[in-house]
Amino acid sequence: MIRELRTALPLALGLSLLAAVLAPTAHAQSAPCLDPNAPTTVEEQRLDDRLTPEGPAVGPELTRLGGFDDDVALFTTRLCATTTRAAARQLADGAGTNLWRAAVQRARTPQTWDAYDDRPLYWARLQATRALRQWQPPFTLTTTERAELVDRFDRASRGITDARFGAGVRRVAVTGFDPFQLFGTSVRRSNPSGAAALRLDGLVVDTPRGRVVLQAAVLPVLWGSFDQGIVERFFGTAADQAPHAFVTVSQGRPGRFDVERWAARWRGGFQDNNDVGEFGPVPDAAGWPQPAHEFIETTLPVDRLVNAGTAPYPVLFNRSFCEWRPGSPPGTGPVDCREDEPTPGAAAASGGGGDYLSNESVYRANRLRLGLGATTVAGGHLHTPELGQPVDPTALTDAAFERERRAIADQVVALVSVT
Known part of the structure; x- marks a missing residue:
């Protein structure tokens, strides 16, 4: 309910x-x-x-x-x-x-x-x-x-300053994202993670494990805003209210949800919504405790999410990551991609969700969580299925596009409710 x-x-x-x-x-x-x-x-x-x-x-x-x-x-x-x-x-x-x-x-x-x-x-x-x-x-x-x-x-206007939890057995802070890659006819793009965040903000969900109270915000697709600490502002405000989980959500691969195992301390250079690209380690945001970690592992209840029976898309646990081996300068040389454990002393090249702002959102949220000593708070990332566009390149919407976005957003709500 x-x-x-x-x-x-x-x-x-x-x-x-x-x-x-x-x-x-x-x-x-x-x-x-x-x-x-x-x-x-x-x-x-x-x-x-x-x-x-x-x-x-x-x-x-x-x-x-x-x-x-x-x-x-x-x-x-x-x-x-x-x-x-x-x-x-x-x-x-x-x-x-x-x-x-x-x-x-x-x-x-x-x-x-x-x-x-x-x-x-x-x-x-x-x-x-x-x-x-x-x-x-x-x-x-x-x-x-x-x-x-x-x-x-x-x-x-993003909900960053509006996080106010009510009474509940569990309190979950969630972020989605703005539309992105808005060039040509893609200027009409939507982002199902942002649509889900709007539906999640302020919801109270009664589950078999008790009442879940949710607060959400929508993040920009801008490196500069991340540099200024927008992720830390939202999750830092939420952290003052004894949350039980931090969940970042973004658009990912076609046809599936992914619970990402690893977040990485690296920016791969892809351009943001202002056509700016950034390459290198994720910088600190001033004023927040931020311990140095090359990789941060999810603490979300993976088995519960994968086996929750949500529909219509499959939910998978993505264990992949990429690193530069010890002794290799970060950003140069061959990258080693695997699905086991990062090598001690290796530099992060990408998390399971890549090296763009989705990866950085979960990295920053959980670097802050660890810096605050909130080790009992679950934290991690969900990648949604990729949302297509209306078939007619001159149309702003069509029935199939709306059905797909609705199905993805509703499944996000269902998954976040079981974290």
């Missing part, structure tokens, strides 16, 4: 209604306080991408279809009316939190546009952060202050 921990979001819903009155047709880029020539990120620039020359821009259209266009319009209207730094910080925190909670509420409510769709939140967030970068306030705003405002909104 699944119930919601937060059943009503009057502030978020009230803001949406107010937006409809204040600015029902406003477009963020046309607001008088915004400079359209101000620099924005590569990720934000994709807001202008279209599937066909005559079609709508994909990001704003998904925002509209998901019901968040009024929220974006209201945020821009309020931003233009902001006259002090303190008010700007308050707006970034409040509007970001309201957007996150509205997205969680939307994920649990039948919608004209699929409730399982994680993309409206992603694109609405980017419209708001672009507005913050283009904002011309009536006072001097330094580059550092502007970056802080963007960071505050971004973290709040």
